[in-house]
Amino acid sequence: MSPTLAIPSRQTSHETRVEGACDLCHSTEAFLLAEPSPLNSQIVLCGHCHLMYACPQLSPDTLDSFYDDDFRNDPGSRMRPGEGLEDQDDIRKQDATAEWGLDIIKRFTGIKDQKILNLRCQSGALAARLKSEGAIVYCAEPFEKNIQYATKLRGLTEVSLLPFSGFPTLPIPYQLQFDVINILMHHVLAHILSPRTLLEKLFEMLVPGGYLFLDEKDVLLPARYKIQSIFESGLAHQYHLTVHTTARYLESTGFRLIECQIDKKRISDFHHIRAVAQKPDVHEISTGGFKSSLPYASIREIQQRLEWLRKTWAIRQAGFFAKRKASKLMRRLRKHIR
Ligand SMILES: [Zn+2]
Secondary structure: OOOOOOOOOOOOOOOOEEEOOOOOOOOOEEEEEEOOEOOEOOEEEEOOOOOEEEOOOOOHHHHHHHHHHOOOOOOOOOOOOOOHHHOHHHHHHHHHHHHHHHHHHHHHOOOOOOEEEEEOOOOOHHHHHHHHOOOEEEEEEOOHHHHHHHHHHOOOOOEEEOOHHHOOOOOOOOOOOEEEEEEOOOOOHHHOOOHHHHHHHHHHHEEEEEEEEEEEEEEEEEOOOOOOOOOOOEOOOOEEOOHHHHHHHHHHOOOEEEEEEEEEEEEOOEEEEEEEEEOOOHHHOOOOOOOOOOOOOOHHHHHHHHHHHHHHHHHHHHHHHHHHHHHHHHHHHHHHHO
């Protein structure tokens, strides 16, 4: 179920202890993984549950200012150059992701008449597909341009503006009981101040037996090599998740994990994690301590993996560009032959 990590044999000795504040397990024991730089916050590794996170944490205002004034990695973001969502390539990509998400949801539950909350719905591609199949859809999204597209062009009516700082507590107008919560269009946990608080809130908002679908990135499995360090995402990522820590988050907030694995169909700058979890029926909810169903990657393994990624970056980047050059050449050759 979990990916096999390619661990090089050389041991690393990077073990600077720092005072942390782990959102997943509340431990304060942490090791330094990356010093703060213009490209990343200070990143630490929890000594107890192995969560990688930015420490110290940003204030809610700083987080929202970053998404208003700097962030441009979403077609709907305010700082995206050009017209953003008027670029049909972006819309086509979101429509394709929506079909991928719809297939996943349909494997587990019916859609007609289900109350579905769509968090970070982007331009509303998947929410609109769910609506067309008979679901009653509610959406929350941080970018105005996305909301306008979702309402004006896709005809969605319930789309609430929710800044990133609001995700943990979800101050949205729809305080309902949902059959399904969908966070497949864009990964959310890594971007917010407390994934644990959000997951606890989502657990409350689901009916017993209701499903949570979510997408995350596994930072130990980068797919592209444009950056030297996996942590170089500016202030965007507060958490650097893996298949293990995503599973642990879901299980420690009461969910029953149905799937948590690398999805072969979805790759961006990292391989993506597809997680499907269910709120157990009332009689099944246990108050005992949780035990993860996925084996731990040890601290040593994580540190070695990071060291390996750092050292092999130049080689992997050269391979990436060579592959791209070769495929361009092949395309030109094919054109020439025709
Ligand atoms: Zn922890």
